[in-house]
Amino acid sequence: SFPSRLFPLREHGMNWRAKPLTWKEIQAFKKSKEVMQRFICAYQLMLRFYGITLVSEETGELKRAENWAERFQNLNRFSHNNLRITRILKCLGEMGYEHYQVHLVKFFLTETLVKETLPNVKKSALDYFLFTIRNKRKRRELVHYAWQHFRPRSSFVWGPHDKLLKYR
Numbered sequence: 001s002f003p004s005r006l007f008p009l010r011e012h013g014m015n016w017r018a019k020p021l022t023w024k025e026i027q028a029f030k031k032s033k034e035v036m037q038r039f040i041c042a043y044q045l046m047l048r049f050y051g052i053t054l055v056s057e058e059t060g061e062l063k064r065a066e067n068w069a070e071r072f073q074n075l076n077r078f079s080h081n082n083l084r085i086t087r088i089l090k091c092l093g094e095m096g097y098e099h100y101q102v103h104l105v106k107f108f109l110t111e112t113l114v115k116e117t118l119p120n121v122k123k124s125a126l127d128y129f130l131f132t133i134r135n136k137r138k139r140r141e142l143v144h145y146a147w148q149h150f151r152p153r154s155s156f157v158w159g160p161h162d163k164l165l166k167y168r
Contacts, residue, residue: 006042007091026094039095046088050075052107060100062107072117082124089132102138105129109142113149126150126158140167 011020029035044054047062051071055061065071075081085108092101108129112122126146133139143159144167150156156164 006046007088009087009090009094011090021094030096036095043088043092043097043100046084050081050085052104060097060103062103072111075118076120079120079124082121082128085121086124086128086132089129093132093134098134098138101133102135102142105133105142106145109146109149113146130158 009021029039040054040057047054048065049071051065051068051074053063053065055063085104089101089104092098092104105125108118108121108125111118112125118125130139130142130146133142140159144164147153147156147159147161147164153161
């Protein structure tokens with residue numbers, strides 16, 4: 001499948017023909033400017049498919065693309081996209097783009113919890129996307145962000161409420 005070739009992982013995905021990457025292969029990829037540039041191009045291609053634009057290659061900042069409304073309909077309608085997004089997020093972490101992970105997860109948390117444009121992505125954003133974040137501090141920040149915007153707050157199960165209340 002298309003995403004498993006563009007975003008390989010060190011684990012088996014839904015496509016059992018896709019061979020998992022080795023740690024050595026990942027290190028070799030990271031050393032190649034050409035491979036890493038192709039990876040960014042693949043990431044931008046998938047973002048465009050989802051109605052998202054990469055504003056800055058340096059920071060990973062994102063925004064809605066001009067065709068976001070049409071593309072978000074597709075995201076809401078077909079849940080297999082959520083598996084692909086989880087794969088992309090995991091691969092970003094493997095390839096050393098943890099800062100890209102953070103922006104993509106925050107984008108989906110904002111669209112699902114704040115702007116409420118992607119109701120059918122909300123569960124995946126909270127159950128899966130959030131927990132692909134490798135950096136514990138950044139993951140905690142995003143859990144707190146989700147908690148701040150989740151309604152009803154009493155039903156939030158992705159972190160301990162007593163710690164979220166005290167979070168700084």
